[in-house]
Amino acid sequence: MDEILKILRELDWSPLYISLKTGVVATIISFFLGIFAARKVVKAGPRVKAIVDGILTLPMVLPPTVAGFFLLLLFSRRRPLGIFLFENFDIKVVQTWLGCIIAATVIAFPLMYRNARAAFELVDVNLIYAARTLGMGEVEIFWKVAVPAAGPGILSGTILTFARAMGEYGATSMLAGNIPGKTGTISQKIAMVIQDGGYLTAGIWVVIVMLIAFGIVFLMNLVSGKHMKQTKRW
Amino acid sequence: MSIQAEIRKTYGDFKLDIKLDSSSKRIGILGASGCGKSMTLKSIAGIEQPDSGRICIEGKTVYDSAQKINWKPQKRKIRYLFQNYALFPTMTVEANIGAGVRGTKAEKKERTSEMIRKFRLEGLESRLPGQLSGGQQQRVALARIMAYRPEMILLDEPYSALDVYLRDRLQQEMQEMLEDYDGTVILVSHSRDEIYRFSQELLVMDQGTIIRSGSVKEIFADPKRVEAARISGCKNIVKIRRVDAHTIDIPDWCVSLVMKRTVPEDITHIGFRAHDFIPVWGERKENCIAAEVGSIAELPFERKYFIKGAAKGAEEICWFVQRELLGILEEKGMPEFLEMPEEKILLLK
Numbered sequence: 001m002d003e004i005l006k007i008l009r010e011l012d013w014s015p016l017y018i019s020l021k022t023g024v025v026a027t028i029i030s031f032f033l034g035i036f037a038a039r040k041v042v043k044a045g046p047r048v049k050a051i052v053d054g055i056l057t058l059p060m061v062l063p064p065t066v067a068g069f070f071l072l073l074l075f076s077r078r079r080p081l082g083i084f085l086f087e088n089f090d091i092k093v094v095q096t097w098l099g100c101i102i103a104a105t106v107i108a109f110p111l112m113y114r115n116a117r118a119a120f121e122l123v124d125v126n127l128i129y130a131a132r133t134l135g136m137g138e139v140e141i142f143w144k145v146a147v148p149a150a151g152p153g154i155l156s157g158t159i160l161t162f163a164r165a166m167g168e169y170g171a172t173s174m175l176a177g178n179i180p181g182k183t184g185t186i187s188q189k190i191a192m193v194i195q196d197g198g199y200l201t202a203g204i205w206v207v208i209v210m211l212i213a214f215g216i217v218f219l220m221n222l223v224s225g226k227h228m229k230q231t232k233r234w
Numbered sequence: 235m236s237i238q239a240e241i242r243k244t245y246g247d248f249k250l251d252i253k254l255d256s257s258s259k260r261i262g263i264l265g266a267s268g269c270g271k272s273m274t275l276k277s278i279a280g281i282e283q284p285d286s287g288r289i290c291i292e293g294k295t296v297y298d299s300a301q302k303i304n305w306k307p308q309k310r311k312i313r314y315l316f317q318n319y320a321l322f323p324t325m326t327v328e329a330n331i332g333a334g335v336r337g338t339k340a341e342k343k344e345r346t347s348e349m350i351r352k353f354r355l356e357g358l359e360s361r362l363p364g365q366l367s368g369g370q371q372q373r374v375a376l377a378r379i380m381a382y383r384p385e386m387i388l389l390d391e392p393y394s395a396l397d398v399y400l401r402d403r404l405q406q407e408m409q410e411m412l413e414d415y416d417g418t419v420i421l422v423s424h425s426r427d428e429i430y431r432f433s434q435e436l437l438v439m440d441q442g443t444i445i446r447s448g449s450v451k452e453i454f455a456d457p458k459r460v461e462a463a464r465i466s467g468c469k470n471i472v473k474i475r476r477v478d479a480h481t482i483d484i485p486d487w488c489v490s491l492v493m494k495r496t497v498p499e500d501i502t503h504i505g506f507r508a509h510d511f512i513p514v515w516g517e518r519k520e521n522c523i524a525a526e527v528g529s530i531a532e533l534p535f536e537r538k539y540f541i542k543g544a545a546k547g548a549e550e551i552c553w554f555v556q557r558e559l560l561g562i563l564e565e566k567g568m569p570e571f572l573e574m575p576e577e578k579i580l581l582l583k
Contacts, residue, residue: 129281129314131333133279133312133314134378134379134382135311136308137308144333145322148322
């Protein structure tokens, strides 16, 4: 017990902040990109839909290390895009917090996109037609009618996206590395500590992660609770 | 008050090809489900696009495939009442009604509260559509389409999801609400009664085309076409053989009818409404069929007799008897014959 307290007192909390920060930023980016992509795909014809949907979902079904590989290929400072970003904008991606965000966004984005898409496809098309005949503009219809009608799906997508982004390990470790205080997320911290045999410290981080994860699932059930009340128990 | 439209659209095996020209204020479109009436309305509103044609509303061309004119539904100012009302589920009553009002916040607010008063929705302003009864939902939907200068109102089977009692009341209510609206209203329905009480001018649709148009009273009195007679609720429609200008044979019923008026040569069927038979006791008169009852259906205020057709395999003939006549029947017993007065015989092709 004393030992746990001692570790807690001396614990470097930076992995928690970095993970939360990464999660929040990646979720915000995924939220808008995901909704935008979902809208485009719902509108598209069946063939375009199949292809684009496949590409956008890939990061979810591939091992994160494969995504990491492609991201390194893109952003490495020995590659055209990496060189371009660094020389023109002084932007470094590899081994930086920006790398954390990009890796987490790429991996978590499909969750947002797929949930938003499923939710949009369930929106009663008559609502959209009605809005059009009432003279509402397309942008107004989208934000005031379609998105609220798809609300529960979009919300659960957002929460899942945040959870996934916060816990990302594979692609992050490849693109951003594990620099304590800079790119060292909780997931990476746990892996590193375990390698040194620090099971107690790892255990503390595991408990923290579990608390956050449970909190997220609890939150999700809470926001979809309105619908749950109406479903029959059996 | 006018609409001229030519709409052609093919989807799958179905072909819609209609032409309508009306300056009536209350137009009804009657047709069985799947006859293309909803697609017609959606094309007029601009939420579906025809393959080709032309649509003019109040003298303005809103769609013309030849001139590549296709106004967005937003610009057409045609309001559409959907079958399920399509109220925005996440918006309050007030926000739903205000959704179609353009202008400043104050104007919007004023117009909305005016509508709330007019449609008796006071006290429900901050409710969500899911918390309203069917009748209240209809009023909100009506308030929403009336809130901002509609040039034309389209009603797409507004009552078909309701139970009989509510349907009757809401129809009446809708009619009252629309009374002081002086634009054109088009009602689409498969219900003869709804159409009859609502419209002045009637279009009867069948399989993607308009088979009959004219004033409601006229069409119900003389449908002219077999499909029009059927959709107007005529129960007995039977094939005939024209013998001469004043005689027709009905092989299925094994009778000949003698007509004072001239029977045109292209008449192929006659129709006879189930309520129009006159019972005859004793001696057979002219234009009578034998009243041999096959089966009986007892209804609260009516009795339905199904008379056996005389020929083998012929369809049963329906004779519906209402309350006053039922008493006489009870007294005098079943008649031997049923007379078909000539003026009630519908000549069809």
